Amino acid sequence: MLLVALEHDRGVLAEAAREALTFGRALAEKMDEDLEAALIGSDDEELVDEAGRYGAEVVHTCVHDVLSDYGPDAYGATLAQMVTELEPSAVLACGSDRGNEVMAQAAARLDAPFVANCIDVTPDSWTMTRVQWGGSLLEDSSLDADVALLTCGLHAVASEPGGSVDADVETFEADLDDSHRVTIVKDRTVQEAGVTLPTAPVVCGGGRGVGSEEGFAQLEELAELLGGRVGCSRAVTNLGWRPHSDQVGQTGTRIAPEIYIASGISGAIQHWVGAMASKHILAINTDREANMVVKADWAVIADLHEVIPAITAEVRRRRG
């Protein structure tokens, strides 16, 4: 059996969970084994049904006072206990922040190897291709373990329902105590409601070519008009023009918008790996040879300070 660990936040299923189920469904097929899912900290029927729509035959739910909010210790310990008791051949999560964290916590407890961010897995030999450098380099690895603990790279697959079944629910009793509360979320602050950088349908990115902190006002205006968000390159956060939370890249956010409008960004590899999951890319740059221009679907070869206001004006004009 392949067990997929479902990521959710306070009962809201994460897109990462759907990606893990999609990746897991294909892997379970290759293994010729059943797909099951672990839902830790929730037994919400909607989430169970959703896992079923992605092909999970059984959803193991675990609800406990200690699991009322996310905590790496408690969630990792629960997953480790599930592995010991349910004896899956493999366990898969999505390589999001929480997915990798929970899997590493479980692996540490099981003293078992864990291979992070796989994009292809061959279960016959337990060999896999995984991403290094955030995706700019690939590593073929082999795994020698009683249970294969894996995460699939974030956005390695697009989520897609399939193999739909009415999932059975099995409740799991975890052995948890107050010591597992040690790393539970104590408080949370939501600074921005609505569209955020990882989920925005449009991202207006700016690089060094924007020229200054103030230069981003033009990008802000366009992003707001299109219901999107502003992103930036590492050069920009290092210069202090934008907060780090706006950084798109290996050490920042992985975006996956319908369109990424990259202005004044050369497209160094570490930025590219954060942007490559974008469905479409439009580059605005004065350098026709810039990496971002070469890799884009569309490009405008011009000064962004002239083009962006013109685009903003044109959008306003068409909307009347």
Added chain:
Amino acid sequence: MKILCCVKRVPAPGAKINVTADGSDVDAAHLGFTTSPHEECGVEGAVQLCEAHGGEVTVLTVGPPQAAEQLRYAASVGADHGVLVSTDEVGWDPQRTAAVIREAIEVLEEENGEPFDLILFGNESADSGGFQVGIRVAHGLGRPIVNGIKGIEVSGDGSGAGTVTARRAIDGGFEVYELPRPCALGVKEGLNLPRYPTMKGRLRSKKLEIRSLDLDTTPGGQRRIRLHRPAEQVSETVILGEGPEAAAAVVDVLEELGVL
């Protein structure tokens, strides 16, 4: 307070990375090396905490002898001690790396007669990106750890019993965790903007006495077969124009994609 920072020597991010002919490792011939970006912020964070509360920063690395450069760099921006566990082999798996770091920490803490109040790891290394070494080490030492940290505060002067409050960036905001000391954190770039070394710092780093530890353990269950570069994403870029008059064509694209 006593803080330990674990850092890794990696090729400078941003460069195009090539692989050796046999795929066993990255081709280092034309690469500059640096400290993995998350960990560079870890060193800065540790130095800032000790500047505010008093204390000492120790930097530990597992790597080739040249990784001493990263320890000296840390000293040039304010770290006090450097410890190197040398390895000539490339591509240690995460379990092996974690076991050796844990052992090194146990050696250092026994000598110090007390645990480090706080151990900082990078959330993941920039190169191999295993996303687990810090968590394995912390678990082995019986200490709590939270990853993805972009803000750290300590209660009291940061020494002995007390708490560490850590902020973790999430989509559109942050989560707050409060950990009892001693504890560990996996930090991310964005924790701070690391300072540049001063002339005085550079001089100081030259005098840093690097402590060498000779430790090893058996490999874990993950083994590297080879490294290779992904197929280049080739795209026929359609040039929409060479000036502001391209705006109409751009908005046509937006309309077509349904994002207008």
